[in-house]
Amino acid sequence: MPFGEGWLFAAFPLEPRVTLQHEVRKDMVSPGAPPIISMRNVAKFFGPFQALTDINFSVRQGERVVICGPSGSGKSTLIRCLNRLEEHDEGTITIDGIELGDDTKDIRAVRQEVGMVFQQFNLFPHLTVLENLTIGPIRVRKMDKPAAEVLARTYLDRVRIPEQADKYPSQLSGGQQQRVAIARSLCMEPRIMLFDEPTSALDPEMISEVLDVMVELADSGMTMVCVTHEMGFARRVADTMVFMEAGRIVETTPPAQFFTNPKSKRARLFLDQILEH
Amino acid sequence: MPARSAKRLKRALSSRPVSVLIYLSVMAALIGASLKGAEAMGYNWQWYRIPQYFFEHTEGGVTLGEIPWGLVGTITLSTLAFVLALGIGLLVALLRLSDLIVGRAVARIFLEFVRNIPLLVLLYVFYYVLGPIFGMDRYTASVLCLAVFHGALMSEIFRGGITSIPAGQWEAAKSIGMTTGQIYTYIILPQSIRFMLPPMTSEVVNVIKSSAIVSVIAVVELTTVGRNIISDTYMSFEIWFTIAAVYMVVTLIISTFASYLERRYAVQD
CATH class of the missing domain: 1.10.3720.10 (MetI-like)
Known part of the structure; x- marks a missing residue:
């Protein structure tokens, strides 16, 4: 790690909830607590094509899950179901005690607690970096503007681009844009962060700056679900590896076992393919 | 060679002076034709009466x-x-x-x-x-x-x-x-x-x-x-x-x- 643990506390305001999250450590994921994310028998269809089949999956508070698998295996669909960017067709999804259904209020309540980072960043191009960060707190959390800006600058510091606050997204590099996108999600002070291939659209030299921020976030105790091909990152932060293929979860294992001795033949094949390069 | 001269002709035709010239001659032809037609039907042009519909001179001024x-x-x-x-x-x-x-x-x-x-x-x-x-x-x-x-x-x-x-x-x-x-x-x-x-x-x-x-x-x-x-x-x-x-x-x-x-x-x- 390029920065010490104390740095985090110094850069961070002492808000109760955030402080609580900081106190959760990797080895302190409470095993007895009810899961914060729970998917039961979830299925999802795109027309006749079944994208997800019988997904059973749960995440505990503070747990870091990395989902991997070949392309088209349903990783993105799964993660997008968690904040209802995709609607599941069968089964139940419960996030922090709220079951996802057609109730738009419930959906918005869940989305406020679940941050999402996209492959293509999806920053708002007509707003400055600072405005990208404050629009959620101001419009959704009804925070007043000065307080939202203080919050936004805190998180810009945290992703290490405080000097870019007044620029527009198009003036930033890909890595910087993705860090702004992470900060934008964090400004909503979510309890869970979802990452949908956050480094896949980046030039190679920019991947590590984004991963550094994600590692730091993981170390702070954030509950995270990441779809990524960055196996170094997975090895470093994951509590649980989920391997998917053809819309099913094939295996759920701790990383130590997943990388050395995966249970399924498919996972072994997949690892061989991506690790040999 | 023919392709080249065709290109040159095209460029010449789309140049500004030529465009203006073409435009002016078309307009002149149109206006000429209308004037001639109007003359043939014995139309009495009274353009001098038009300005009063834009500005009226009254006792209080314009x-x-x-x-x-x-x-x-x-x-x-x-x-x-x-x-x-x-x-x-x-x-x-x-x-x-x-x-x-x-x-x-x-x-x-x-x-x-x-x-x-x-x-x-x-x-x-x-x-x-x-x-x-x-x-x-x-x-x-x-x-x-x-x-x-x-x-x-x-x-x-x-x-x-x-x-x-x-x-x-x-x-x-x-x-x-x-x-x-x-x-x-x-x-x-x-x-x-x-x-x-x-x-x-x-x-x-x-x-x-x-x-x-x-x-x-x-x-x-x-x-x-x-x-x-x-x-x-x-x-x-x-x-x-x-x-x-x-x-x-x-x-x-x-x-x-x-x-x-x-x-x-x-x-x-």
Whole structure:
């Protein structure tokens, strides 16, 4: 790690909830607590094509899950179901005690607690970096503007681009844009962060700056679900590896076992393919 | 070699002096033909009588004549109709893009209805049918008719502008918990203005041009003024040339302003 643990506390305001999250450590994921994310028998269809089949999956508070698998295996669909960017067709999804259904209020309540980072960043191009960060707190959390800006600058510091606050997204590099996108999600002070291939659209030299921020976030105790091909990152932060293929979860294992001795033949094949390069 | 000389010929033909020359000779031919035709039918040109319809010399000094007042009428009517049409257009576009089946159906029916009947018939419907039913005077009927007609056309501009924003913008805004209304207000519409500006300004020009149709129900505006003057003086050639020129000046000014706006917005990206 390029920065010490104390740095985090110094850069961070002492808000109760955030402080609580900081106190959760990797080895302190409470095993007895009810899961914060729970998917039961979830299925999802795109027309006749079944994208997800019988997904059973749960995440505990503070747990870091990395989902991997070949392309088209349903990783993105799964993660997008968690904040209802995709609607599941069968089964139940419960996030922090709220079951996802057609109730738009419930959906918005869940989305406020679940941050999402996209492959293509999806920053708002007509707003400055600072405005990208404050629009959620101001419009959704009804925070007043000065307080939202203080919050936004805190998180810009945290992703290490405080000097870019007044620029527009198009003036930033890909890595910087993705860090702004992470900060934008964090400004909503979510309890869970979802990452949908956050480094896949980046030039190679920019991947590590984004991963550094994600590692730091993981170390702070954030509950995270990441779809990524960055196996170094997975090895470093994951509590649980989920391997998917053809819309099913094939295996759920701790990383130590997943990388050395995966249970399924498919996972072994997949690892061989991506690790040999 | 022939390809090269063809290219050279093409370049020569599209050069500025040649274009101007071609333009001038076509115009001269047209004007010459009309003058000759007018002469053949024994038309008595009375251009000297035109200025009084722009400026009237009265005891109190110089005041605006009938044509400028007609122009004021046209601009007022068009502005009212355009503003109302913006509202109607946005509403119809949002209905068409909504999740509500009823909303989409209503928007679709409205659109097909308005788009497939001639403006003149629509005006008659508003004035002779809806007017008596709802107690509308002719001015209100004209404004509403133009607003509905152009609102339908503008709804397609709005829809195009809105759908040209990538889905990722919707997803990002949803993922921070925004409502659909907030997403439109703060994320989608501000970005789609760039796409909508060029067709919208040409729609302003269209509203001004189609506003002439209300002269058939005698609402005071530029074309009506022209008709009135002609029925007094029989100078139909001079007056229609003049009225056409006034419309052209106004719409050319708007187009110039529009292309300026377009360039400005294009640079900002």
